[in-house]
Amino acid sequence: MSQTIALLIDAYRLLNARKIFWITLVLSLLVVSSFALVGIHDHGISIAWWDLEIPELNTGSGGWSKELFYKIMFTELGIKIWLAWVATILGLITTASIFPEFVTAGSIDIILSKPIGRFRLFFTKYLTGLLFVILQVSVFTGASFIVIGIRGGVWEPGIFIAIPLVVLFFSYLFSVCAVLGVITRSTIASLLLTILFWFIIFIVQSAERSLLFFEMMNEQRVMAYEDAVDRTRQRLDKVEDPDDMERWGFLHETLDKRKAILEESESTAGNLDTWHDGLMFVMTVLPKTGETIELLQRWTIDLAELPGSTDEPSRPIIDDDDHFRLDEDRLGQDMQTALRNRSPWWILGTSFIFELVVLCFGAWRFNRRDF
Amino acid sequence: MHRLLSFASLYSPMSTNGNVIDVHDVHKTFKKRIKALQGVDLQVGAGEIFGLLGPNGAGKSTLVKILMTVVRPDRISGTFLGNSVGSKQPLARVGYLPEHHNFPGYLTGLQVIEFSGAMCRLTKRERRTNARRLLDRVGMTRWGSSRLNSYSKGMLQRVGLAQALVNDPKVVLLDEPTDGVDPVGRREIRDLLLELRDEGHTIFLNSHLLSELEMVCDRVAIMVQGRVSMQGTIEELTRDSRRHEVRCIGPCPDWITALPDATAECLEDECRISIPTDDVEAIQPIIDRLRKEGRSITRVHAVRESPEDLFMRAVVDESGTIAAPGAEIKPRRGSGGDAP
Ligand SMILES: Nc1ncnc2c1ncn2[C@@H]1O[C@H](COP(=O)(O)OP(=O)(O)OP(=O)(O)O)[C@@H](O)[C@H]1O
Ligand SMILES: [Mg+2]
Numbered sequence: 123m124s125q126t127i128a129l130l131i132d133a134y135r136l137l138n139a140r141k142i143f144w145i146t147l148v149l150s151l152l153v154v155s156s157f158a159l160v161g162i163h164d165h166g167i168s169i170a171w172w173d174l175e176i177p178e179l180n181t182g183s184g185g186w187s188k189e190l191f192y193k194i195m196f197t198e199l200g201i202k203i204w205l206a207w208v209a210t211i212l213g214l215i216t217t218a219s220i221f222p223e224f225v226t227a228g229s230i231d232i233i234l235s236k237p238i239g240r241f242r243l244f245f246t247k248y249l250t251g252l253l254f255v256i257l258q259v260s261v262f263t264g265a266s267f268i269v270i271g272i273r274g275g276v277w278e279p280g281i282f283i284a285i286p287l288v289v290l291f292f293s294y295l296f297s298v299c300a301v302l303g304v305i306t307r308s309t310i311a312s313l314l315l316t317i318l319f320w321f322i323i324f325i326v327q328s329a330e331r332s333l334l335f336f337e338m339m340n341e342q343r344v345m346a347y348e349d350a351v352d353r354t355r356q357r358l359d360k361v362e363d364p365d366d367m368e369r370w371g372f373l374h375e376t377l378d379k380r381k382a383i384l385e386e387s388e389s390t391a392g393n394l395d396t397w398h399d400g401l402m403f404v405m406t407v408l409p410k411t412g413e414t415i416e417l418l419q420r421w422t423i424d425l426a427e428l429p430g431s432t433d434e435p436s437r438p439i440i441d442d443d444d445h446f447r448l449d450e451d452r453l454g455q456d457m458q459t460a461l462r463n464r465s466p467w468w469i470l471g472t473s474f475i476f477e478l479v480v481l482c483f484g485a486w487r488f489n490r491r492d493f
Numbered sequence: 494m495h496r497l498l499s500f501a502s503l504y505s506p507m508s509t510n511g512n513v514i515d516v517h518d519v520h521k522t523f524k525k526r527i528k529a530l531q532g533v534d535l536q537v538g539a540g541e542i543f544g545l546l547g548p549n550g551a552g553k554s555t556l557v558k559i560l561m562t563v564v565r566p567d568r569i570s571g572t573f574l575g576n577s578v579g580s581k582q583p584l585a586r587v588g589y590l591p592e593h594h595n596f597p598g599y600l601t602g603l604q605v606i607e608f609s610g611a612m613c614r615l616t617k618r619e620r621r622t623n624a625r626r627l628l629d630r631v632g633m634t635r636w637g638s639s640r641l642n643s644y645s646k647g648m649l650q651r652v653g654l655a656q657a658l659v660n661d662p663k664v665v666l667l668d669e670p671t672d673g674v675d676p677v678g679r680r681e682i683r684d685l686l687l688e689l690r691d692e693g694h695t696i697f698l699n700s701h702l703l704s705e706l707e708m709v710c711d712r713v714a715i716m717v718q719g720r721v722s723m724q725g726t727i728e729e730l731t732r733d734s735r736r737h738e739v740r741c742i743g744p745c746p747d748w749i750t751a752l753p754d755a756t757a758e759c760l761e762d763e764c765r766i767s768i769p770t771d772d773v774e775a776i777q778p779i780i781d782r783l784r785k786e787g788r789s790i791t792r793v794h795a796v797r798e799s800p801e802d803l804f805m806r807a808v809v810d811e812s813g814t815i816a817a818p819g820a821e822i823k824p825r826r827g828s829g830g831d832a833p
Contacts, residue, residue, distance in 0.1 A: 128611030139599030228595030
């Protein structure tokens, strides 16, 4: 126990000695206080002394509540942009050197010569390395809690779920960074490779989202063309002499054309599906950084709360000029629902397994090598 | 009987022969090519200052690192403080100062020592008091709460020494502790080592500085290219090479060659006779005879091999070539000019 505490204190001293840690903390507080400067009223929003009239964003006809406004600001700007993006890069810069410095000749000798097993040393060092993000996100969330409470009028303890979620998110990246640090012994190499890895995850995630989007769009197309084919058929059924090609040939033509497009769309759906399944498999293996962060919004904000989300779903249509008209609202909602329907167990569980595998590999390497 | 055994094991944590370090057949090859250790045998007794000597790259640091579980040996047998080498258990009673140590610069001297104590599972109070006492002992009291990045090399070495002693270790392994320390500091460290020995600590010292080792070490071993070539007290190691020298005026007497192992050498107008014995009585007849011949004797003295000569003797092999620095390296397959 005294060893663990000593390692923890050491980690704190390391952070304390880094200017960038304090800079990040101050920036975090600035971000939160800028939230406090933003207000919402019945015809728009105010930023410090300026009033902006925004028809869609107010507590009047726009249908927003103060509480929702601040919560969205917290999850979308505070967590998604600031913590999970800017502060994470600052965090990686700060912590990337922990393991390379830990294993440099002359310093690793001292620590390895103590009565503590190498596995325990590795995992303890890793966990204390997460201190950076734990402190940052706790301060940020605590301050946000106060701002939402005072300015939004709601004391929402639910937002504290951000602490474990952001820590978990950061730990996916930090595990990769730590293991690369042990293997390469170079801060720059491990930092760059980690950011590259993050970028790859981001690409895979974006590709998956795009495919999902196309899939849903295609679904609407299939639906619209099914309707259109039905309509054409009904029209043909209603006429007295449907085989009179001279009179109804154009209807047959339209029907054939629409059937052809329907078939094509259906086969596209199959293709998209295969690709999407493939990407989902890759996603399952990789840590899900984006989705982990999105769990926060999912757990703190109900979709029904969002203004304009109560519309009845309509159907996409093929208009009389044979143009496919997408139902964008529905597409957006379907996407949201599909994403929200992904099991948190899948999101967190598979990411955690990834992290564990990476760490075990790192611990094994650390345990085996000579210093 | 059973009681007696447990009693005995309580009071002799070391192996039965009183050796704190007793290792045999230590082998280590780095990267499949660099044979750093090739069958080292080494015994260090309790309560002595033991010096390990050797040219650069002989494998001294590697051996210490193996004892401290920093490097894994390919093969080893024997014990370290009664436990098998590689086990973490004895390390709570061991102090270690690595060569080229590198403590984080953001820590203060006190923090370094206390951290080391915490890792050896000392209580908070023990760490505090030990750290202050040791800082005082290495003469760094005034610098205790300054950060390491403001220290000089010798100051770092002193703090390093203090952190190695924080757990009141039975054995202290020091890899070139006087590296970068000024002559006054060296002397202080030497005195400290002697004090430590008198308090009952065993000290294992790696060094190149022969004169220094000679001054403090009870026993030394000389390591060359991954093997221990000599081991014993300096007295023992130099015994065979001790001789007496007699100088007299005039040419060399021809009867000298008849004496076993004695040699004579003519200098300008002097003759130098060398007799390989450390027994004063044994040379008296020679002096008598020289006097009878009417020669003036200018000097009679006992000659002892200097540690440097001893070292050179260890490093030079039978064929007279000096061992190159570094470990033996197995040539890469396919490289080298003399491939068929
Ligand atoms: N981590 C390592 N990887 C590869 N080779 C190593 C490693 N550590 C040591 N060696 C090699 O092992 C040999 C012995 O090195 P070691 O540091 O033990 O020598 P030394 O006797 O302490 O030398 P010095 O007096 O210069 O400190 C050297 O040839 C060195 O190149
Ligand atoms: Mg060395």
